[in-house]
Amino acid sequence: MPTTKQKWEAAVARAETALAPWQEGMGARLTDMEKWLNKRYKPMTEQKVEEMMTSEVIIDDNWTEEDERELQEAWLTHPTRLYIVQQTKTAEGYRQIAQSCQLITRMYRCPPQKIISRDNGFRYQGRDSATMSGPFRMQLEKVALHPFFKYRVSHLVIAIG
Numbered sequence: 001m002p003t004t005k006q007k008w009e010a011a012v013a014r015a016e017t018a019l020a021p022w023q024e025g026m027g028a029r030l031t032d033m034e035k036w037l038n039k040r041y042k043p044m045t046e047q048k049v050e051e052m053m054t055s056e057v058i059i060d061d062n063w064t065e066e067d068e069r070e071l072q073e074a075w076l077t078h079p080t081r082l083y084i085v086q087q088t089k090t091a092e093g094y095r096q097i098a099q100s101c102q103l104i105t106r107m108y109r110c111p112p113q114k115i116i117s118r119d120n121g122f123r124y125q126g127r128d129s130a131t132m133s134g135p136f137r138m139q140l141e142k143v144a145l146h147p148f149f150k151y152r153v154s155h156l157v158i159a160i161g
Contacts, residue, residue: 041106041151096134100141107151112140120157 002010057068075081104112116122149155 037106043106097137100137104141104144107145108153108156110153112144115144115153115156116140116160120153121161 057063059065059068101112104110104115108115143149143160144156149159
């Protein structure tokens with residue numbers, strides 16, 4: 001009787017065999033996808049991306065300038081920030097993260113950091129800040145780019161949630 005691990009390995013092998021023909025023609029499909037993307041979703045200007053990424057800090061009774069200063073100082077040594085810096089040290093790591101962020105931002109008109117955020121009820125492994133690790137980035141990209149969600153943030157959030 002095969003073990004659970006053996007069953008899993010057999011299932012993975014079957015999936016890889018089934019995907020092989022599809023992966024062989026990937027280059028042509030990526031070119032077609034890029035043409036479709038350029039036709040349907042025009043590139044975003046740097047100004048538009050900057051507007052989406054920046055948000056005004058609201059100083060009031062609930063959040064003071066001192067709170068904001070402490071947060072900014074804590075961020076400099078936060079493990080998530082240090083991980084992101086480490087991940088993007090290589091040109092390839094940075095390129096992959098940037099490419100995913102650009103693609104999702106372009107399709108949804110919203111950066112992934114705002115899609116997967118407390119605003120939508122999400123937390124990263126119990127933390128409030130995002131870590132775009134390789135596995136997380138790849139899974140998010142696969143899900144987000146599926147046409148079922150019609151590139152609407154609300155549809156994607158419901159599906160992920």
